[in-house]
Amino acid sequence: MALVSVEDLSIVFGGLAALSGVTLEVDEGEIFALIGPNGAGKTTVFNVLSGLYRPSAGRIAYAGEDLLRLAPHEIARRGVGRTFQNTEVFRQLSALDNVLIGEHARLRSGVWSGALALPWVRREEAAARQRALGLLGRLGLGEAAGVEAGSLPLGSQKRLEIARALASEPRLLLLDEPAGGLNPTETRALMAVICSLRDELGLTIMVVEHDMDLVMSISDRIAVLDYGRKIAEGKPREIAADPVVIEAYLGRDEGGA
Ligand SMILES: Nc1ncnc2c1ncn2[C@@H]1O[C@H](COP(=O)(O)OP(=O)(O)O)[C@@H](O)[C@H]1O
Ligand SMILES: [Mg+2]
Incomplete structure (x- = not known):
């Protein structure tokens, strides 16, 4: 069953x-690379899917709803979470607070009513804290909970951004170049994390990535864009062997994702 169905999407x-006329379908539980x-x-595809850009033409169905009728916060509430190509943690807050901000998008109490210290607010806050610590642990950041986010190494900041996105309990997670700037060891750890999010949490994941080892080993299917058009789609083995892809992209010296 398609969770996301993008049809004839264009933006100028x-x-x-x-x-230009991009069509693609992502099934529930799939890891789909762009x-x-x-x-x-x-990135433009992700910006349209999260409601930041309005397309010039096309249709997008998400979980059976017309996504293009929804505002960005409504899209987020329906379970579309994302990270950004340029890592965007709140540098002066602790890692834990960065994740709690992601949770507050979902909580009844909101960021400020915690100050009122009503019993149910305090219970909700305590539960949120436990969940946030659990997410940090899942992302290998358990030791970093109290550390100022800006002082963490890039690899940890990237995983922190994923933890924050997970705090809103997404059903669809959009990861924009999650391995950008990571060393091979960090990249391998990230690959394991991404697979576990699908295998253990049942998330559907769309990933944009330059690192071909990552893309080829974790993706169920891959779509290739070139100048705004989809030029190929298939399983990793098919994409790696596709002459159109090799010509348009993999064969170019400049690289790219
Ligand atoms: N907000 C914007 N305003 C103008 N041009 C944009 C904007 N966003 C993206 N673009 C242009 O659209 C094209 C695709 O950009 P992008 O989706 O960021 O590419 P990718 O993520 O594949 O590197 C680029 O030519 C970029 O300059
Ligand atoms: Mg990009």
């Missing part, structure tokens, strides 16, 4: 077609 920025050279339109 000042005369430049960033996406790859392609820089500027191909990968």
Whole structure:
């Protein structure tokens, strides 16, 4: 069953077609990679899916609903979580507080009513804290809970961003270049984390990534974008052997994701 169904999606920025007629379906429980050279339109797909960009044309169904009728906060409430290509943690807050901010998007009490110290608010806060600590542990950041996020190594900041996205209990998680800037050891740890989110939490995951080892080993299916058009889609083995992909992308020296 498709959780996300993107049909004929186009978006134009000042005369430049960033996406042209892109159609793709992502099944519930799938790890689906979007790859392609820089500027191909990968982040733009995520920005449309999270409601930040309005497309010029096309339709998107998410869990049976018309996603393009929803505001960004409504999309988030329906379980679309994401991370950003440029890591965006709150640098001066602790790792734990970074995750709690993700939880507050969902809690009844909100960020400020905690100050009222009503019993149910305090119970909710305590439960939120436990969940946040659990998420940090899942992402290998258990020791870093009290550490200022900005002082963590990049690999940890990237995992912290994923923990924060998970705090809102997403059903669909969009990861934009999660391995960007990571060393091979950190990348391998990240791959295990991503697979566990699908295998243990049942998430559907869309990932944009430059690291071909990561893409080829964790993805169920891959779509390739080039100049805003989808030029190929298939299983990793099919994509790696597709002459159109090799010509348009994998064969180019400049790299890209
Ligand atoms: N907000 C925007 N305003 C103008 N141009 C944009 C905007 N967002 C993306 N673009 C352009 O759309 C194209 C695709 O961008 P992007 O989706 O970020 O590519 P990718 O993530 O594949 O590297 C690029 O040419 C980029 O400059
Ligand atoms: Mg991008």
